[in-house]
Amino acid sequence: MAAVTLKDVAIRAGVSIKTVSNVVRDVPRVSETTRERVMRAVRELGYRPNPSARRLRTGRSGLIALCVPDLATPYFAELAQHVRAEAAKLGLTVLIEETMGDATEELRLATGVGAALLDGVILSPLHVPLGELASASNEFPLVLLGERSYERDQVAADHVLIDNVEAAREATAHLAALGRTRIAAIGMQAHASATSRQRLEGFQRALHDAGLTYDPRLAPFVKRFDRRNGLMAMRTLTSLPPGDRPDAVFCFTDLLAVGAQRALYEAGMTIPEEVAVASIDGSEEALYSTPSLTSVIPDKAAIASLAVKCLAARIHSEEPLPFEVHLAPHRLVARESTEGIRQQVTP
Incomplete structure (x- = not known):
């Protein structure tokens, strides 16, 4: 039995071969009505793409x-x-x-x-x-x-x-601009990844610019950038003597911040009244956490x-191309974890 081709599907659906190709490859510029008609023809005829044939044709x-x-x-x-x-x-x-x-x-x-x-x-x-x-x-x-x-x-x-250094600097500078003077950092690693090193550098730059001193006690180590490590690091910070505890914390990722917020809740400390929280990632988790999380959004x-x-x-390309570094933009979005004002979530 001959294999079903794109042309067969196109004839059955009453569209061009190019349209069938776009639907099969999930190209988004095809209307939903046309997509449904083509997919119905695909199912009826039992069409299956042939990657080997494409490989032979195009390399x-x-x-x-x-x-x-x-x-x-x-x-x-x-x-x-x-x-x-x-x-x-x-x-x-x-x-x-x-x-x-x-x-x-x-x-x-x-x-x-x-x-x-x-x-x-x-x-x-x-x-x-x-x-x-x-x-x-x-x-x-x-x-x-x-x-x-x-x-x-x-x-x-x-x-x-x-620009990770700048993103971390902006998040920390935002906390300093709120008048916070004991700003902690959660994200230090013993065998630091480039992410950890660069975000620490941005954090320290912001402290220097604000005339604040870096305190190693306010930078507990973490093994991974996840909720559990954020929780454990924040518990370390809340166990410090009252005068040494942070009044703000910059977390290197949103997941660390979510864990840190849980630890603050367990300790009976209010956000942001007692401790303001900011981070980097701009994930949906930051938007829907309670309180919503101030974050730098790549x-x-x-x-x-x-x-x-x-x-x-x-x-x-048929010829070798020079390697390039491309910087994508980022922006700081201030939410409840630093603003202290209840906000309606805008998805």
């Missing part, structure tokens, strides 16, 4: 991978949605991989595991050395996300990020768009 599969440390983290889950939407506009399908921050796994994925299948990779690495990524990016289309520290002439791959849609477009350019 590409149309598949890319997004590799992130932890899919349970709201930031990465939301980012994945944006990457998928941007990829669909270019006719690309996204596979999602979770690395758990393991350097070996990060490098394995950066080199294009299943390279016969994948056209390229967008990777948010935590621990793999940049030198090893440099060799991988020279042989396989690769775009990096997240924070890394290097000079411009040491760029190992296209890299999309926000433009995740812009990050996804830059990353996908950079990767697509590398996939389609």
Whole structure:
């Protein structure tokens, strides 16, 4: 029995072959009515895309991978949605991989595991050395996300990020502008990632600018950027003598802040009257927490768009392209955890 083709589906649905292709590849510019008609024809005829035929025809599969440390983290889950939407506009399908921050796994994925299948990779690495990524990016289309520290002439791959130092500085400066003088930081790590180092640097800059002194007792260490570690770190801070406790805390991620807010609630301390809280990530969790969380919001849609477009350019280029660093915008949104005014949630 002959395989069903795009042309067969187009004839059954009464549309062009291009429209069928757009629907199958989930390109968003097709009307819902047309999409439903095409999908009905697909089901009736039993059409199945043939990635092998596409690979033979174009030399590409149309598949890319997004590799992130932890899919349970709201930031990465939301980012994945944006990457998928941007990829669909270019006719690309996204596979999602979770690395758990393991350097070996990060490098394995950066080199294009299943390279016969994948056209390229967008990777948010935590621990793999940049030198090893440099060799991988020279042989396989690769775009990096997240924070890394290097000079411009040491760029190992296209890299999309926000200015983490400035984002942390803005969040901490916001707390200082409220008149808070004992500002804690939750997010220090014994084996610090670039995220931890850069956000600490921004925190310390803001303290210096405000004429405040950095107190190591107000910067407890955490193992991971999650709710539990935020809870435990804040419990350490609330156990300090009354005169030494913080009156504000900058958390390096929203999840740390949510845990910290729980610890403050357990200690009977009010937010923001006794302790103001701010963080970075701009996840939906920050919007719907109680109180809603003041957070620096990276433009995740812009990050996804830059990353996908950079990767697509590398996939389609016949010649090697110079590596570039792209800064995505961010903005501070003040909410109940620092403003002290009950606000209506605006989704």
